[in-house]
Amino acid sequence: MSDEMKQCPKCNSPYGYAMGEELYACPECGNEWNPSEVEEEAGLKVVDANGNVLQDGDTVVVIKDLPVKGAPKPVKAGTKVKNIRLAEGDHNIDCKIDGFGSMGLKSEFVRKA
Numbered sequence: 001m002s003d004e005m006k007q008c009p010k011c012n013s014p015y016g017y018a019m020g021e022e023l024y025a026c027p028e029c030g031n032e033w034n035p036s037e038v039e040e041e042a043g044l045k046v047v048d049a050n051g052n053v054l055q056d057g058d059t060v061v062v063i064k065d066l067p068v069k070g071a072p073k074p075v076k077a078g079t080k081v082k083n084i085r086l087a088e089g090d091h092n093i094d095c096k097i098d099g100f101g102s103m104g105l106k107s108e109f110v111r112k113a
Contacts, residue, residue: 006035046086046093052112056085060093060110068100075100082113 006016009025010033016024025032046054049063059082066075075097084105085094091104 009033044086044088044092048111049108050111054084054086054093054112056105058084059113060084060105061113062105063109063111066105066109068103071100081105081110099100 003020005014005015006024007032008016008024008029010031011026011029013026015027015028016026016033019025020085022034023032024035024038037038037081038076048054048060059080061078062075062079062081064077077080081093081097081098083095086092087094088103089104092107092108093110095101095105096102
């Protein structure tokens, strides 16, 4: 067995210990995990209005008119947004829209192009 400790993915405790070749356990929360499976699941998963998984660099289309604070007009439905970046938080898409500049969009108001 390995003397290496790994951080628990559930409670972030640094005291995860090896129980075998590929299984680790956390003494604080009792969670058991396989580190190779956890690394595959890690990462940001963002889906559009149709359930398609989005990735950095994708092109999306706005599906409804979106009002913009401080702007005289909304972002119109059908506007194509290229080269998106995924972000954490409520507005999980960072992008630049012609005529509006940089802004954040919610993935529920776009579909993959």
